[in-house]
Amino acid sequence: MRGNNIIEYQDKTTLYYILMETELFDYIEYKVLNEQTEKGFIKCGRVLYNGKVKIVYNITGYTSLKWLLERGLSTEKFLEIMKLLFEKLKEVESIGYMHLWNVVLDFEKIFVDDNQKLRLIYRPLNINENYQTITALKKRLLSTILYYGYGGELIMRLQNVLRLETAQLNELCSVFRSDYTVPPNPNNISQETKAPVKHNFFHPLKRDSNAMNRGxxxxxxxxxxxxxxxxxxxxxxxxxxxxxxxxxxxxxxxxxxxxxxxxxxxxxxxxxxxxxxxxxxxxxxxxxxxxxxxxxxxxxxxxxxxxxxxxxxxxxxx
Missing domain, CATH: 2.60.200.20 (Tumour Suppressor Smad4)
Incomplete structure (x- = not known):
């Protein structure tokens, strides 16, 4: 989103964005996007609304990742969805005229269809927010794993990679490969984990010798x-x-x-x-x-x- 220049609305059947500035709409991305509907992207429609461009998505019959998580999504299914998500994002990187920052990674807008296939929302917008796309996703995934109590060897692999500040999609996809190797720890982990008040989810909090004394x-x-x-x-x-x-x-x-x-x-x-x-x-x-x-x-x-x-x-x- 870019300030108040984009108005969003979502219900059970429809998701749309009203662009308050015409130059926000990217026609080339719009055309390319609608050639990718067989690859997991929900078809995007364009209409005029009070002189403004309105981009519309029909989400009838789709189930959001947020809904699945709140109702007890299993560890295995969560990992399966993450694998598909990382692969789809890699595809976006390889497609000309499409950009990662236009993929909507809000869990309420990541969908699964009746055939258990991943369906994503892509906004054909003339913006550049690349600096935060993968970083924000990693932070959200780490929090989700903790919040819902997911565990197991593959989850631990994923957590290790998510905690790396430099990790991008190649590293995230590698978690699910048979030749996976443990990534090196960031140089600044030990420095940042000494003070619990500065703990964040990119760096695991080490147990120090006084942890037991703290009780x-x-x-x-x-x-x-x-x-x-x-x-x-x-x-x-x-x-x-x-x-x-x-x-x-x-x-x-x-x-x-x-x-x-x-x-x-x-x-x-x-x-x-x-x-x-x-x-x-x-x-x-x-x-x-x-x-x-x-x-x-x-x-x-x-x-x-x-x-x-x-x-x-x-x-x-x-």
Whole structure:
């Protein structure tokens, strides 16, 4: 997207973009795109809407990757879709007049049809956003793997490559080849992982010699203890825990603060570590005063302060 120059709309049958500037539309890419519908791209239509170019896609009968993930997509199927996605993106690189940055990689707009084939949205736009296309995809995939708890040897391979800042499509595709070799670690991993507050998903957080002393694997109950109210949340009774004002199952309701969203955040455990994800809440989720990017998992440890809206919780072991 480019500021307010593109208006987007999506429902169960239609996805369209209204281009507020005529020069945003690339006619050559539009023609090339509609020659690629047999290769996994959804056919694009062009109409005029109040004097503006409107590009339209019929998504009837397609299921989004977002919908599949939310309903328990298996590890095997997730990996299969990722393999197909990387291959399709490689094809885009090889096609003249098509560009990676015009492939829509929002999980709500990556589709699977009734024959289990991948279907992608390509916007024929005269823009250049190449600097962020693969980087943003890698970050989203790492967060997704953590959020949904995917595991296994092939997932670990994929995570290793996703964490490499220099990894591009060739490296991502190599994960699924039989001659795969472990990629070298980036030179700056050890430097960046010394300070947990700077942890991000391109670099794995190393366990240092004091990790056990901080208590994440020590005996005792893992609890979020509210500072403002006599209220606590036990973390180690469930692998995944939803937090919000009106949580009906698989979580904890926090009814005393109207600033907390109905579904505010999610906490889950993986390999002995705890992570929190903001679920696009209105007033935000914070770790030690730093607001989280929605739908991006961040590690939490005993001693951290977790804020939901304006309510603070201390992560303690008792």
């Amino acid at each position: 994440i694997n020590n005996q005792g109950r893992k609890i979020l203890k509210c500072r403002q109210e006599n209220f606590s949340i036990r973390l180690d009774t469930e692998k995944k825990l939803l937090l919000g004002k009106q949580v009906t199952e698989h979580g904890v309701s926090i009814p005393f603060n109207p600033a907390i969203s109905k579904l505010h955040a999610k906490i889950f455990e993986q390999n002995g570590e705890y992570y929190i994800v903001d679920l696009e809440s209105k007033n935000g989720t914070y770790i030690n005063g730093i607001r989280l990017v929605p739908i991006v998992a961040k590690i939490i440890r005993p001693g951290d302060t977790i804020r939901l809206a304006n309510t603070d919780f201390d992560f303690v072991i008792e």
